[in-house]
Amino acid sequence: MDDREHGNGHGRGREETADERADRQWQDLLQEIRVTQTGVQILLGFLLTVVFTPRYASLGSADKTTYVLTVILGSLATGALIGPVSFHRLVSGHRLKPQAVVWASRLVMVGILFLVATLTSALFLILRVATDNTVVPWLVAPVLAWYLLCWFALPLWARSRHGSNGDGQGDGQR
Numbered sequence: 738m739d740d741r742e743h744g745n746g747h748g749r750g751r752e753e754t755a756d757e758r759a760d761r762q763w764q765d766l767l768q769e770i771r772v773t774q775t776g777v778q779i780l781l782g783f784l785l786t787v788v789f790t791p792r793y794a795s796l797g798s799a800d801k802t803t804y805v806l807t808v809i810l811g812s813l814a815t816g817a818l819i820g821p822v823s824f825h826r827l828v829s830g831h832r833l834k835p836q837a838v839v840w841a842s843r844l845v846m847v848g849i850l851f852l853v854a855t856l857t858s859a860l861f862l863i864l865r866v867a868t869d870n871t872v873v874p875w876l877v878a879p880v881l882a883w884y885l886l887c888w889f890a891l892p893l894w895a896r897s898r899h900g901s902n903g904d905g906q907g908d909g910q911r
Contacts, residue, residue, distance in 0.1 A: 755835055756834065756835075758835075759834040759835040759837075759838050760834065762838045762842075763825075763834060763837070763838050763841075766821065766838060766841055766842060766845065769845060770818060770821055770822075770841075770845060773818050773845065773848060773849060773852065774815075774818045774819060776852070777811065777814045777815050777818055777848070777852050777855070778815060780811055780855065780856070780859065781808070781811040781812065781814075781815050781855075784804075784807060784808050784811050784859065785808065787804060788804070792866075796866070799865075800862060800865055800866060803858060803861060803862045803865070804862055806858055807855060807858040807859050807862055810851055810854045810855040810858055811851075811855040811859075813851045814848050814849075814851035814852040814854075814855050815848075816848075817844050817845070817847045817848030817851055818844070818845060818848035818849075818852075820841070820844040820848070821837075821840075821841030821844050821845060824837055824840055824841055824844065825837055825841065849888060853881070853884050853885070853888065856884065857877060857880070857881045857884070860877050860880055861873060861874075861877045864876055864877060
């Protein structure tokens with residue numbers, strides 16, 4: 738047998754070298770990053786302008802604290818989601834693509850976690866300002882549950898039910 742590795746043993750795998758797998762995983766990851774980066778950058782851009790609006794001065798202390806927290810979370814999400822680009826650029830040419838895929842994948846997952854927190858915090862703040870109502874947590878909780886279901890629970894369920902042997906070879910995770 739040559740340096741090609743066979744799939745997951747279920748007849749559905751790919752026959753590819755470690756370098757080919759890393760190239761494919763990197764391309765998959767880039768597509769995911771493009772979607773999340775755009776969303777988080779637009780969200781952060783809007784958040785950064787709020788402090789310069791006349792309405793900001795009239796916010797209460799709790800709302801200003803929530804706003805600051807939301808901007809920090811958005812900044813952290815942006816950093817984690819842009820991080821793979823810098824990571825790749827700094828290790829490019831050093832034959833570290835398989836490791837870069839693993840680390841970039843981890844950064845993207847951290848960025849997605851920060852994005853969930855940013856969206857939840859922003860929704861909480863907006864609904865507090867818009868409604869000034871005590872039902873806001875009851876409005877935000879189902880949205881957060883929806884994010885968690887769509888972004889984590891469903892993919893994890895699908896992986897456990899229909900996934901491969903869990904060696905992490907298909908998604909860059911280790």
